[in-house]
Amino acid sequence: MISKVLHRVALATSLAVATAGAAFAIDISGAGATFPYPIYAKWADSYKKETGAGLNYQSIGSGGGIKQIKARTVTFGASDQPLKAEELEAAGLTQWPQVIGGIVPVVNLDGVASGDLILDGKTLGAIFLGEITKWDDAAIKKLNPKSKLPSAAIAVVHRSDGSGTTFNFTNYLSKVSADWKSKVGENASVEWPVGIGAKGNEGVANNVANTKGAIGYVEYAYAKQNKLTFTKLVNKDGKTVAPTTPTFQAAASNADWANAPGFYQILTDQPGAQSWPITAATFILLPKAPQDTAAAGEALKFFGWAFAKGGKAAEELDYIPLPANVVAMIKKSWTANVKDASGKPLASNN
Secondary structure, eight states, X not given: OHHHHXXXXXXXXXXXXXXXXXXXXXXXXXXXXXXXXXHHHHHHHHHHHHHSOOEEEEEOOHHHHHHXXXXXXXXXXXXXXXXXXXXHHHHTEEEEEEEXXXXXXXXXXXXXXXXXXXXXXXXXXXXXXXXXXXXXOHHHHHHOTTSOOOOOBOEEEEEOSOXXXXXXXXXXXXXXXXXXXXXXXXXXXXXXXXXXXXXXXXHHHHHHHTSTTEEEEEEHHHHHHTTOEEOEEEOTTSOEEOOOHHHHHHHHTTOOGGGSGGGOOOOBTOOSTTOOTBEEEEEEEEESSOSSXXXXXXXXXXXXXXXXXXXXXXXXXXXXXXXXXXXXXXXHHHHHHOBOTTSXXXXXXX
């Protein structure tokens, strides 16, 4: 009789522990860049099925993500504009790249398919400066002698929010166009000379899709998912390239992460015959001394899982997973930088 009672107690206890374990699955919150949203959403879905832990990610733009993580209102921030080492230190944050992708010019022109139209940096800069206003402008025709371009007005679409996509796009234009550099420059938000503002990669994609004669810039996954017409670009080596996994990889291969303080690295206008000129990494920002250590620990588990198991999903959406040696450096930085109140590394729990 006693053994039966003890068995029932043991069974009840094990069920209670199992139920408690399910009930206490830790959800994490993040906010920021729209650039990586498609892959973060895909990873989150798989991770929830595997672990029970959920991710609530607000795709609000890099500027918003930086503000929220500095205010400690989310577990982590996400930005396509990396913070320099001194800003990270001042904010008590650590930073690492999570995945790499490409930013592409997209257009809405009747009779023009993806890859039909070729642009170079100088011409792209002149379009976004408002100096080239028609699609049959001589500069565009020179790059596309066999194309039948309409004598239609160009409708420029740009981001209205603080955006790492904008930072990388304007960083590229500043490198290839002296006029752009002197008149506008590079930043997450700039004073656009012309155009319509839209929020997020989603907003730019929707505006271009619904506006005849439009041109904008979006992360490649958005162009692909929304079936937008992307252009080819002339790269630093003078070669015409299309946005593809190999051309993103070619640009990313030049990154020297080991000698980049805080993993600060810009991948635009890289040399190489195959390099896509507007390639960019997207970054995670996490407090070095998190207020919610359980959530921060779960975030490190999630991103570690993504490095280990998320590569195939990333490639399916045309993102580039980071090389194994870079992942090893990142995990080492977690152990060194992210600690609880007693000084114990949170990553040691993963």
